[in-house]
Amino acid sequence: MNARVIQQAREVCEIEAAGILAVSRQIGDVFAEAVGRIIRCQGRVIVCGVGKSGIIGRKISATLASTGTPSFFLHPVEAFHGDLGILKSDDIIILISYSGETEEVLRLVPSFKSNGNVLIALTGNLASTLGATCDYALDAGVPGEACPLQVAPTSSTTAALALGDAIAMVLMKERGFREEDFAKFHPGGTLGRRLLMNVEDAMSREDLPIISLSTIIRDVIPVMTSCRKGLSVVVDDARRVVGIITDGDLRRALGGHGNVLDLTAEQVMTRAPKTIDGKTKLYAAERILTESKINALLICDETQKLSGIFAFHNL
Numbered sequence: 001m002n003a004r005v006i007q008q009a010r011e012v013c014e015i016e017a018a019g020i021l022a023v024s025r026q027i028g029d030v031f032a033e034a035v036g037r038i039i040r041c042q043g044r045v046i047v048c049g050v051g052k053s054g055i056i057g058r059k060i061s062a063t064l065a066s067t068g069t070p071s072f073f074l075h076p077v078e079a080f081h082g083d084l085g086i087l088k089s090d091d092i093i094i095l096i097s098y099s100g101e102t103e104e105v106l107r108l109v110p111s112f113k114s115n116g117n118v119l120i121a122l123t124g125n126l127a128s129t130l131g132a133t134c135d136y137a138l139d140a141g142v143p144g145e146a147c148p149l150q151v152a153p154t155s156s157t158t159a160a161l162a163l164g165d166a167i168a169m170v171l172m173k174e175r176g177f178r179e180e181d182f183a184k185f186h187p188g189g190t191l192g193r194r195l196l197m198n199v200e201d202a203m204s205r206e207d208l209p210i211i212s213l214s215t216i217i218r219d220v221i222p223v224m225t226s227c228r229k230g231l232s233v234v235v236d237d238a239r240r241v242v243g244i245i246t247d248g249d250l251r252r253a254l255g256g257h258g259n260v261l262d263l264t265a266e267q268v269m270t271r272a273p274k275t276i277d278g279k280t281k282l283y284a285a286e287r288i289l290t291e292s293k294i295n296a297l298l299i300c301d302e303t304q305k306l307s308g309i310f311a312f313h314n315l
Contacts, residue, residue: 012146012154019142019155020162026139027166034120034136035170038069041118042090045071048079049096050104052153053160057096060164067168068177076104084108089116094164097121098140098156100128109133122163124156138163199285200278203299203308210235210306211265213242217253218261220245220268231296233306234269240304243269246295275300278307285310 038045045064049057057073064071074083074093093112097105100123109130112119121134124141131137140163146154171177209227211220211234224232224245234243245268253260253268260268275298276285285297289311296311 015144015146016155016158019144019146019159022142023140023159023163026141027163030136031138031166034138035167035174037118037120037136038092038167038171039174041092043070043088044091045069045094046074046087046091046117047071047094047096047164048074048076048105048108050076050102052157053096053098053102056157056160056164057094059161060094060096060168063165063168064171067172067182068175069168069171076102076108079108079111080104084111084115087112087115087117092118092120094120094122095130095134096123096160097128097130098124098153098160100125100130102130106130106133122160197282198278199276199280199282199297199299199310200308202282203278203310204229205308208306208309209233210239211245212236213264213266215265216261217250217263217265217268220265221250229296229309229311231309232265233273233298233309234265235306239306241273241275241298241300241306243271244273244298245269273298275304276310 045061047057047061047064054073054075061071061073074086095105095109100121106129109119119134119136121130121137122140123131123137124139125131126137126139126141140156140160142155142159144150145152145156207227209223209229209232211223211232213234213236215223215234220232224230224247230247232245233241234245236242243265245265249268249270250260253263274288274292274294276288278299278301288297289295296309298306299308299310301307
């Protein structure tokens with residue numbers, strides 16, 4: 001049974017992946033023209049759909065809004081019963097319907113057109129009523145659903161979501177949307193903290209493992225152990241950072257010397273360790289840690305004196 005279930009699950013993922021690839025190949029000039037129209041838009045991008053398409057539409061709208069494109073989701077039924085009043089003539093409407101014949105969506109088209117809105121169809125049938133009616137029709141057609149009965153929207157909704165993400169990400173790049181801009185829309189939680197806070201707001205300041213150039217290794221180890229940071233910072237007589245000793249430095253020293261415990265910090269340390277300014281953003285510090293494949297950064301002032309230590313656990 002396990003082998004059968006595993007194979008069935010893999011087939012679903014492969015079918016949905018094939019759907020996304022098909023949609024990718026269908027992206028062309030109309031997509032570029034639609035994105036260009038959104039960039040020039042002075043209003044909002046309103047996403048509209050019903051059922052599973054509505055769920056996908058909510059996610060597309062949320063992604064747009066969080067990446068610099070003002071957007072909200074409009075439910076077709078609610079729109080038909082009064083919510084059309086929130087529309088402005090310079091809003092752009094993205095209508096999602098795989099068949100292109102969804103009644104709840106189509107009956108709103110005359111109102112949108114009367115209001116002067118630009119319409120973008122996201123559909124699996126360009127020849128449908130919706131595809132033929134809208135100003136731009138984006139092809140979201142897939143070879144088939146992952147559903148064995150071909151009735152439950154699976155590949156089609158996944159592909160529509162991917163196409164919506166493509167719109168949002170292209171808009172981000174074309175507008176030069178930066179991490180700092182992203183932070184303005186995500187002030188809460190871990191993500192907002194990483195994007196808005198400086199390293200000096202999160203670094204360790206107390207009980208820093210500072211040692212001198214002449215400290216012998218047998219005395220360095222207790223400092224490293226008590227501070228629980230896996231390192232010691234080597235400073236000169238003026239208290240300027242000149243090196244760092246990590247667990248890795250100790251292991252390398254053990255492999256090359258007989259009596260390591262009697263060596264000095266200067267003989268074992270890594271010179272010119274990575275240092276950053278306290279005003280560095282958390283996300284930038286995390287990137288340095290990842291790209292440099294190190295566990296901690298030393299925070300120094302303009303005179304290279306140690307202010308704190310920043311590691312992954314500070315994130």
